[in-house]
Amino acid sequence: MRLLLVEDDDHVAAALVAVLGRHGFQVRHARSGSEALDALVPDGAGPYRVVLLDLGLPDRDGFEVCGRIRDRSRVPVIMVTARADTRSRIHGLNLGADDYVTKPYDTGELLARIHAVVRRWPAPPQDGRPQAAPATAPPGDPEPLAARGIDLDRKRRRVTVAGREVPLTRKEFDLLALLAQHPGVVYRREQIFSEVWRSGWEGNGRTLEVHIASLRSKLGLPTLVETVRGVGYRVVAEPPDEDAPAAGSGR
Known part of the structure; x- marks a missing residue:
């Protein structure tokens, strides 16, 4: 190695x-x-x-x-x-x-x-070219974020919103992929750090906050990742009523 x-x-x-x-x-x-x-x-x-x-x-x-x-x-x-x-x-x-x-x-x-x-990270091929990262969920699973216009391609590690590709860092992608596996389920901060950063939560709170804020900003969906105060975070797959286009509005 x-x-x-x-x-x-x-x-x-x-x-x-x-x-x-x-x-x-x-x-x-x-x-x-x-x-x-x-x-x-x-x-x-x-x-x-x-x-x-x-x-x-x-x-x-x-x-x-x-x-x-x-x-x-x-x-x-x-x-x-x-x-x-x-x-x-x-x-x-x-x-x-x-x-x-x-x-x-x-x-x-x-x-x-x-x-x-x-x-x-699996071993890359011997020519040194990197492989795509392993998916956090089976790639054949239906994408639960379609209602938000999000396509999360775990195999290619690409995210698009309404057809627009959004460049994410490795950790941002891993974080979104983890939370998106079970929309509505609250992931504790300790669990997120264990699975995404492979390290302990203690003393790293600000790091997670920064990554969550960056995800909301880059995706242009501030209500996608919800903070559950004192516990952790969850993905809200369905857009809030106020975000939905009004009938006859032309939006």
Whole structure:
């Protein structure tokens, strides 16, 4: 299993490479953002299953590197950084990072998080081209959001509203796909974080709020995802009466 480690501190990298090697990973170490991006070009050695990305790189900020990775690949990215503030965590997740681990970290926990994201994403073909993410529900199931004009294509990971494709980040799509499985059912915050972020809810409340707000804004349907105060969120599949076109209105 190949892993790309992006870390400018050689001492930190050497220790981590040794640990990962003992657990069956083939690690390539990149010391800069440019080197990391170059390493993602298919080289015949097989695709990477995960990227461990430090944010404090010598040539460019790790957030920029994450954005560039996400533009070209769906390889899972785990940010491993000393930046522990909530704003950085939210920004990283919004850019498409699959997880965010702060230094100093427990090596056992880091390994568990690596295996968690690897389980979620099947191995891409050997030419390095990414596969579509696994669907959160069988693709043959009827789409429950048709009344809202939403087509949620889980296989291709595409969302359209009234025929207009809406670009969503990976986490936004996963969040919508989870809530849409059972419209009207309230998903607790803890459950959402466990299934979408594969991490605990404690201390991550603002991250979920940001993603919910972004979904409402991008879809143009502020009443689609309802907040159940003190519990969690649910999808409202049927539009409210006030949103329905009035008879004879010409709308």
